[in-house]
Amino acid sequence: MFAYIVRRVLIMIPTLILISIVSFTALQLPPGDYLTSYAAQLRTMGEQVDEEALNSLRERYGMGQPIYVQYWKWVSGIITRGDWGQSMEWQKPVKELIWERLGLTVALAVFSLLISWGIAIPMGVYSATHQYSIPDYLMSAFSFLGVGVPAFLWALIIMYFAQTKLGINVGGLFSEKYINAPWTWDKFVDMLKHLWIPGLIVAIENTAGELRTTRANLLDELNKPYVELARAKGLSERKLLWKYPVRVAMNPFFSTVGWSLANRISSITLMSIVLSLQTTGPMQLRALMSQDMYLAGSFLLLLSALTVVGTLISDILLAWVDPRIRLEA
Numbered sequence: 524m525f526a527y528i529v530r531r532v533l534i535m536i537p538t539l540i541l542i543s544i545v546s547f548t549a550l551q552l553p554p555g556d557y558l559t560s561y562a563a564q565l566r567t568m569g570e571q572v573d574e575e576a577l578n579s580l581r582e583r584y585g586m587g588q589p590i591y592v593q594y595w596k597w598v599s600g601i602i603t604r605g606d607w608g609q610s611m612e613w614q615k616p617v618k619e620l621i622w623e624r625l626g627l628t629v630a631l632a633v634f635s636l637l638i639s640w641g642i643a644i645p646m647g648v649y650s651a652t653h654q655y656s657i658p659d660y661l662m663s664a665f666s667f668l669g670v671g672v673p674a675f676l677w678a679l680i681i682m683y684f685a686q687t688k689l690g691i692n693v694g695g696l697f698s699e700k701y702i703n704a705p706w707t708w709d710k711f712v713d714m715l716k717h718l719w720i721p722g723l724i725v726a727i728e729n730t731a732g733e734l735r736t737t738r739a740n741l742l743d744e745l746n747k748p749y750v751e752l753a754r755a756k757g758l759s760e761r762k763l764l765w766k767y768p769v770r771v772a773m774n775p776f777f778s779t780v781g782w783s784l785a786n787r788i789s790s791i792t793l794m795s796i797v798l799s800l801q802t803t804g805p806m807q808l809r810a811l812m813s814q815d816m817y818l819a820g821s822f823l824l825l826l827s828a829l830t831v832v833g834t835l836i837s838d839i840l841l842a843w844v845d846p847r848i849r850l851e852a
Contacts, residue, residue: 531835538831539824546823547594550816556586557611557814580611597817608817612810617821620806625825627696627714628802632787634718635725640776643730647737648769654742662734669731674790677724678797685720695799696721702801721798725787736775744768770844777840781833788826 558577580586585593600606607617650662695702696717701710744750745768753763776783792804803822810819 528835528839531838535831535835539828542827542831543598543820543824544594546827547597547816547820548590550811550814550820550823551590551593553814555814556581557816558586560814561611593816597820607821610810610815610818612813612815612818617818620818621803621821621825624801624803624806625822627800628788628791628804629784629829631696631718631721631725631791631800631802632784634722635729635787636780636783638722638726639730639733642726643733644737644769644773644776647734647772648741648764650734650738651741651745652764662738666731666734669727669734672728674724674728675793675797677727678721678794681720681724682798696801721791721794721800724794724798725790728790729783729787733776737772740772740775741768744771773844774841777844778837780837780840781830781835782837784833785826785830788829 558580562577585596588596597608600608605618607621609615610617610620613620646662650659653659696714697710698713698717701713704710747768750763750768753767754760788803791800791802792808794800795802795804796808803826807819807822809815810822
């Protein structure tokens with residue numbers, strides 16, 4: 524197992540290098556750059572554009588140089604100095620802008636993952652063991668509804684219900700007095716009070732599919748010979764169910780942890796705009812639209828790195844849960 528983990532970590536390095544090259548190159552494909560867009564915006568507003576100042580900024584950010592020179596300048600800064608570049612729109616170092624938002628995004632994604640698993644697995648097990656019962660039909664209806672309704676619509680519905688019926692303000696992840704405050708225990712508790720609503724919204728969309736997956740896999744496992752053998756040996760139904768077929772039926776959950784987190788982060792983007800959440804989504808979208816290359820490239824690289832790390836965690840969890848898998852072989 525240790526040799527496998529080392530091998531995977533070594534494979535991650537060229538993977539991340541390739542991702543960084545593709546991400547940075549993709550950002551350069553649209554015509555123009557941030558300063559071109561900024562100058563066009565000033566002209567639209569009827570303001571005077573100082574071409575000398577623009578040329579000075581282009582030289583400062585290396586925009587007049589070939590793309591490989593710009594890429595090397597960015598990556599070498601990350602590796603040697605931990606410098607992720609300068610955000611042209613915000614006029615701040617990128618690392619000052621991304622880390623808190625990235626942490627909040629990951630916390631929201633992991634929180635929604637735990638909620639969806641906590642709901643989908645018990646419901647899926649009950650649905651499979653009570654096939655064609657009324658609760659089974661109700662859970663199937665819930666799963667179809669969850670898959671069919673997009674997350675941003677759930678966000679609007681829950682936001683309306685929370686504000687009109689419960690009197691809860693669901694906008695943002697913090698109360699107003701904690702938005703720019705340094706991290707303290709009170710701020711952390713305040714975040715938890717706001718986190719459950721967006722976490723629930725993201726979880727609903729994924730819970731529906733995971734419920735169907737659990738039900739289908741468990742129905743397939745319940746009819747296999749090893750289950751009949753364990754039952755014939757006198758193993759209690761409850762112990763048999765959770766020790767063997769449920770454990771095997773959960774393989775898709777662990778094997779897709781990396782992709783599940785990536786999908787949740789993607790779905791959080793639109794919901795963050797609807798609920799005004801301080802996550803990576805709104806800032807990343809703004810950086811992409813304004814061609815703020817260092818900020819947008821850093822977001823893409825870090826989120827891709829999370830997917831790669833999540834895939835490694837998936838493989839390790841799968842080997843731990845399913846004894847049939849021998850990664851050393």
